[in-house]
Amino acid sequence: MKKLLFLLLTFFVLIGCAQTETVEEKPKLIGMANPWTDCGKDLKQAAEIAGFTFPLILSNCDVRAMKGMIEINYPLDDVRSVCVRKTDTEKFSNNGDISGVYNKYPVNKEFMLKNAVPLKIRGTEDKIYVMNMAASSGYYSAYCKEGMTIQEIEEIYNIIAEAETKELYPN
Numbered sequence: 001m002k003k004l005l006f007l008l009l010t011f012f013v014l015i016g017c018a019q020t021e022t023v024e025e026k027p028k029l030i031g032m033a034n035p036w037t038d039c040g041k042d043l044k045q046a047a048e049i050a051g052f053t054f055p056l057i058l059s060n061c062d063v064r065a066m067k068g069m070i071e072i073n074y075p076l077d078d079v080r081s082v083c084v085r086k087t088d089t090e091k092f093s094n095n096g097d098i099s100g101v102y103n104k105y106p107v108n109k110e111f112m113l114k115n116a117v118p119l120k121i122r123g124t125e126d127k128i129y130v131m132n133m134a135a136s137s138g139y140y141s142a143y144c145k146e147g148m149t150i151q152e153i154e155e156i157y158n159i160i161a162e163a164e165t166k167e168l169y170p171n
Contacts, residue, residue, distance in 0.1 A: 035066040046070045052088045052138070055163035069098065080146045084156065088138035096120055097132045099141035105129060113154060117161075121153070128153055135164050 039045040046065035047053045054063075054070040061074035069087045076082045085098050097120065105122040112118055122130040127147025133140050142148070142156045 036064045036071070037066065039063040039065055043070075050088075052086075054086050055137075056084065056159060057163070076144060076148065076152065080144055080148075082148070082156065083141075083143045084160075085141045085143075086138055096134060096139060097130070097141065098139050099130045099132060099143045101130050101143050103129070111150075111153075113157060117157065119153065119157065123147060131156065133157070133160075135160065137164060 046063045049065040050070045058074050061072050064071050071085045073083045108122045110118050111121045120132040121128045131142045131153050
């Protein structure tokens, strides 16, 4: 009986010792590393990373870049900001969409500006959330999570068109 009691006591002591030792497992990495580099307001650094220039000159913007793409975030007004992306290759283009926005919207159509420039827009009946367009030097997108009006989309287009013209046909 003493042997049985001794074996049971030894068994419980060993179990107790085994439970006090913890082994830390390193968390497994999921997915891939973030390809974006924050550039602050430095468009030259973004151009070096991306391999091309972003012709927009804006104040009060945040810039980030990866090989083949530049993204600029700037205030649209006091409460909304817009994210404008540019790429010079079809590599990132998903049927012309480089926005990185995968939300489904009820309105998904092509819209013609007054000067017959086609834009692909996604949104609701009264707001546009995503705009994509092709230009002579690549693809552009604009995204505002609070939504934009047609007039704001036209203003963004005009800024891009003016910058593109200056870049393609410098004085």
